[in-house]
Amino acid sequence: MYWNRQQHSPMPSHRYRDIFAKVPIPPIDRDWPDRRITAAPLWVPVDLRDGNQALAEPMDTDRKRRFFELMVAIGYKEIEVGYPSASQTDFDFVRLLATSGLVPPDVTIVVFTPARPDLIERTLESIAGFRGQVVVHLYAATAPVWRDIVLRRTRDELAELIRVGAEQIHRLAGDTVRFQFSPEVFNLTEPDFILELADQVTKVWDATAERPVILNLPATIEASTPNVYADQIEYMHKFIPRRDGVILSVHPHNDRGTGIACAELAVLAGAQRVEGCIFGNGERTGNVDLATLALNLHAQGVDPMIDFSDIDRIRETVEYCTRMPIHPRHPYVGELVYTAFSGTHQDAIRKGFAVRREADPDAAWEVPYLPIDPADVGRGYEAVVRVNSQSGKGGIAHVLETAYGVRLSSAEEAEFARHVQVRTDTTGREATAQELKELYEEVFGNSN
Ligand SMILES: CC(=O)SCCNC(=O)CCNC(=O)[C@H](O)C(C)(C)COP(=O)(O)OP(=O)(O)OC[C@H]1O[C@@H](n2cnc3c(N)ncnc32)[C@H](O)[C@@H]1OP(=O)(O)O
Numbered sequence: 001m002y003w004n005r006q007q008h009s010p011m012p013s014h015r016y017r018d019i020f021a022k023v024p025i026p027p028i029d030r031d032w033p034d035r036r037i038t039a040a041p042l043w044v045p046v047d048l049r050d051g052n053q054a055l056a057e058p059m060d061t062d063r064k065r066r067f068f069e070l071m072v073a074i075g076y077k078e079i080e081v082g083y084p085s086a087s088q089t090d091f092d093f094v095r096l097l098a099t100s101g102l103v104p105p106d107v108t109i110v111v112f113t114p115a116r117p118d119l120i121e122r123t124l125e126s127i128a129g130f131r132g133q134v135v136v137h138l139y140a141a142t143a144p145v146w147r148d149i150v151l152r153r154t155r156d157e158l159a160e161l162i163r164v165g166a167e168q169i170h171r172l173a174g175d176t177v178r179f180q181f182s183p184e185v186f187n188l189t190e191p192d193f194i195l196e197l198a199d200q201v202t203k204v205w206d207a208t209a210e211r212p213v214i215l216n217l218p219a220t221i222e223a224s225t226p227n228v229y230a231d232q233i234e235y236m237h238k239f240i241p242r243r244d245g246v247i248l249s250v251h252p253h254n255d256r257g258t259g260i261a262c263a264e265l266a267v268l269a270g271a272q273r274v275e276g277c278i279f280g281n282g283e284r285t286g287n288v289d290l291a292t293l294a295l296n297l298h299a300q301g302v303d304p305m306i307d308f309s310d311i312d313r314i315r316e317t318v319e320y321c322t323r324m325p326i327h328p329r330h331p332y333v334g335e336l337v338y339t340a341f342s343g344t345h346q347d348a349i350r351k352g353f354a355v356r357r358e359a360d361p362d363a364a365w366e367v368p369y370l371p372i373d374p375a376d377v378g379r380g381y382e383a384v385v386r387v388n389s390q391s392g393k394g395g396i397a398h399v400l401e402t403a404y405g406v407r408l409s410s411a412e413e414a415e416f417a418r419h420v421q422v423r424t425d426t427t428g429r430e431a432t433a434q435e436l437k438e439l440y441e442e443v444f445g446n447s448n
């Protein structure tokens with residue numbers, strides 16, 4: 001075919017199978033494609049547990065505490081604070097929260113446990129005496145490969161393990177505790193088995209609208225296009241027993257790079273709660289990024305209910321706690337995401353700002369190439385246009401004007417751009433505002 005001269009790659013793609021070969025995807029009359037997101041879901045950051053378990057150097061108490069205080073300060077009301085049976089550090093941090101008054105009364109903490117009697121006991125020990133709101137989160141992997149290879153249990157045996165764990169938690173936990181169950185690798189588990197387990201745990205935990213059980217459905221390893229995950233979630237939304245007594249939650253990872261889309265489509269499909277990490281730390285390619293999800297809502301006119309108005313302060317804390325830098329292209333927070341180097345984009349932004357200057361500050365934001373106003377997240381406008389050999393006269397004039405108040409006529413703009421082009425082509429580098437000013441003075445003298 002003349003239009004497609006691509007060759008077969010030498011990679012062994014034949015060794016992989018798509019999700020439809022791995023698990024039944026039940027047909028549904030899907031409603032999610034026609035829905036819109038008009039309100040924020042319940043957000044639950046799992047940075048202190050799922051994020052923490054992915055770090056080369058897990059957080060110490062000081063880091064955990066700073067991260068926790070940040071999450072409280074910006075508005076999270078439910079926070080997974082650790083895997084208390086994993087390490088003394090995790091246990092001690094939960095004890096600190098349980099005994100120190102660091103948890104505000106309107107904030108719920110979540111503690112995470114596998115279905116092992118000794119570890120459940122240790123988990124409940126970690127929250128002993130805590131008077132605030134707490135969720136005990138039980139998990140077990142349910143997908144066939146995990147059942148066969150890892151846990152070496154049949155479906156019935158695994159269901160029994162989960163029932164026994166759920167009963168133990170119910171017995172040991174006080175009346176104020178709420179319960180959460182995650183069938184790990186939900187997305188690769190047979191739907192009828194999930195319904196069976198959901199029926200079981202909601203029965204054992206006596207799920208009611210007043211004391212709902214959280215059923216969290218993870219894409220532990222992202223394994224399909226997001227529309228398939230959305231179908232899987234909508235199926236559960238429609239068919240899980242005791243739906244009124246269940247908060248349907250999702251927990252997408254990002255192995256295919258589509259964790260955000262999975263979370264958003266899952267919310268359209270009926271998910272009420274989303275777990276993830278701020279800026280997307282987490283196992284392998286990370287948990288879904290809660291900051292991007294929140295700011296995607298903001299950019300659609302929906303209040304995300306979390307305050308990202310000082311995103312660089314949040315970024316500093318997250319980088320300190322995880323000891324990992326955030327990529328310059330990371331949505332909303334990256335150093336370069338409000339910056340244009342290219343000429344036609346700079347020209348459009350400059351014209352957009354000119355219109356904006358005349359507009360009501362509350363008028364709808366319509367500046368080309370800037371999906372949100374950088375000021376919303378505490379960024380200034382200095383870095384919006386930066387100049388190199390890809391830049392044009394509009395962008396160069398914008399920098400001179402905003403940095404130094406120098407205004408060029410149209411003829412001067414065109415002439416000066418030619419000088420800048422020679423300079424940036426020769427150096428191969430960016431020209432800073434100060435370098436542009438010096439070049440301007442060389443070309444036009446100091447008089448303008
Ligand atoms: C998708 C997720 O994020 S799940 C959470 C993953 N997080 C972590 O593992 C971090 C914390 N983990 C730990 O500190 C340790 O793994 C511990 C304390 C939980 C367990 O440690 P160990 O007793 O040394 O066991 P190990 O780490 O090798 O785990 C494997 C055992 O756990 C079992 N297991 C795994 N998941 C579960 C579960 N949800 N419920 C019960 N048992 C489980 C495995 O079948 C295996 O048992 P086996 O030894 O009888 O074959």
Ligand SMILES: CC(C)C(=O)C(=O)O
Pocket residue numbers: 050139140182183184185216218219220221251253
């Ligand atoms: C067990 C759950 C919540 C999890 O961390 C995952 O599946 O990734």
